Amino acid sequence: MYDGRPQTGAAARQTGTMTAISNNPAPGESVRDTPLALRIAMTCAMMGSFMQVLDSTIANVALPYMQGSLQASRDQITWVLTSYVVAAAIMTAPVGWIASRFGRKNSFVVCMAGFTVTSMMCGAAQTLDQMILFRVLQGVFGAALSPLSQAIILDRYPPEKRGAIMSIWGMVVMVGPILGPTLGGYLTDNYTWRWVFYVNAPVGILATAGLVIFLANDKYGEAQSFDWTGFGFFTVAIGALQFLLDRGTTKDWFSSNEIITEAVLAGTGCYLFIVHFLTARRTFIPHGLLTDRNYMSALALTFFISLLMLATTALLPPFLQDLGGYSVLETGLMLAPRGLGTMITMFVIGRLVMRIDVRLPMAVGSAILTWSMWEMSRWTPDIAPMSLAVTTFFQGIGMGLVFIPSNIMAFATLPGHFRTDGAAMLNLVRNLGSAIGVSVTTTALANSLQTAHASLAVHVSPFNRALSYGAPGLMWNPHLPFGVAMINGVIEQNALVIAYSDVFYFMLLLSLPAFLVLALIPKPEPTLSSKTAPELEFIE
Secondary structure, X not given: OOOOOOOOHHHHHHHOEEOOOOOOOOOOOOOOOOHHHHHHHXXXXXXXXXXXXXXXXXXXXXXXXXXXXXXXXXXXHOXXXXXXXXXXXXXXXXXXXXXXXXXXXXXXXXXXXXXXXXXXXXXXXXXXHHHHXXXXXXXXXXXXXXXXXXXXXXHHOOHHHHHHHHHHHHHHHHHHHHHHHHHHHHHHHHOOOOHHHHOHHHHHHHHHHHHHHHOOOOOOOOOOOOOHHHHHHHHHHHHHHHHHHHHOOOOOHHHOHHHHHHHHXXXXXXXXXXXXXXXXXXXXXXHHHHHOHHHHHHHHHHHHHHHHHHHHHHHHHHHHHHHOOOOHHHHHHHXXXXXXXXXXXXXXXXXXXXXXXOHHHHHHHHHHHHHHHHHHOOOOOOOOHHHHHHXXXXXXXXXXXXXXXXXXXXXXOOOHHHHHHHHHHHHHHHXXXXXXXXXXXXXXXXXXXXXXXHXXXXXXXXXXXXXXXXXXXXXXOOOOHHHHHHHHHHHHHHHHHHHHHHHHHHHHHHHOHHHHHHHHOOOEEEEEOOOOOEEEEEEO
């Protein structure tokens, strides 16, 4: 039973249990916050997290406008999304070492300021190459914002308050990418697409100033040498894999030497990283993280939720604009119910998660997500706005039911000295899942579109009398160039409808492994600590 005294992992295993996180801060942390300063500092930290996750989706609805302005193709413009997410995923890995070496406050302030400046650079980009470069830099600086804010919250608040404060933090992290298209649609429709990046400037300046003034200093300079070898292997593997997924469709996959090279680099980098991780004495991912069953389960759930969340957010705007005929502002408003569902759920579940079996809301949330994907696979361009709003609203509820309990569970049994690395790893997996989700679904959409187009086009020929006589013959006559262009446009539209349906069904299949992860989570037992609020004790 948890008696209020901090226990190490070894001591907890000797008693047969892993207790909740202690009240003590992580080693080297110097806590000198006053209550007011703490509230202001936490608000500024959450503002940084919100900006970082918001920028993963705020540009989605503006992509068609950016495509024309930057002279990019449909496949190339998705790099605006994936370059940012991949850079954030890669640079999340060394966040723990950077915070120990230079201090959490110093790291946070530098990253917040750098993120604000690079956001302005993205808004001023004139070519696709410039935009991708600036988005990479934006992802590099933004990578540390979410894990550092999460680690600071875990250290500053006692266990009985973490459920409520983590629900607020989780609401910020989840609602940011969900509300991104709505805000992006408003800014693009009323101003220009460049304002989806410029909007970060006032928020970033205020947050940076707040952190400088109100966030307490911490000890630093005690970090051990960083595992640059393992980090190099990891970077090569992730970078090559992302290039492979992004460029495979346009390069006809393995008929291209470029794709073959990228596949070899990805496979080699992954193999060397695994071997190095298993054989090296010290790696940039602490071995202790992967021995915690609850933490590993949370990582897996975070990966699947992130994959579905950003992929659907990237697919829905072009579906509604290109097929449904909605304006950019209407598209943003149509996606707002999902953010509302997430906000409501997180507000409620944050107050209940410490008192119930966390597997129950996660199971319900996973089931709701699977159902929503099934509904989306049946959508057509003339879907009623109310039906779309109901489906996306419940999808937001499902994401909230999974995200907050999994974050609480991730740190429930993790020793305090792993918090910064654990938060960085959790955000790394979230960014990695988002990047892979966008790339895989974009590739699946392109392949399905080609297949559906070929299946429909086979029925069109000059020998089809139904297309040569009567009313269709006036517009769709394949004997005439004008008729060929008209009928190809109809085929393209219907093939795109089929392709979206196939991709949403494919995402339904991707949501099923989450149920297997839930089955592997150990049963938590509620206990009462010396505090008044109940805690959760996870039996190993």
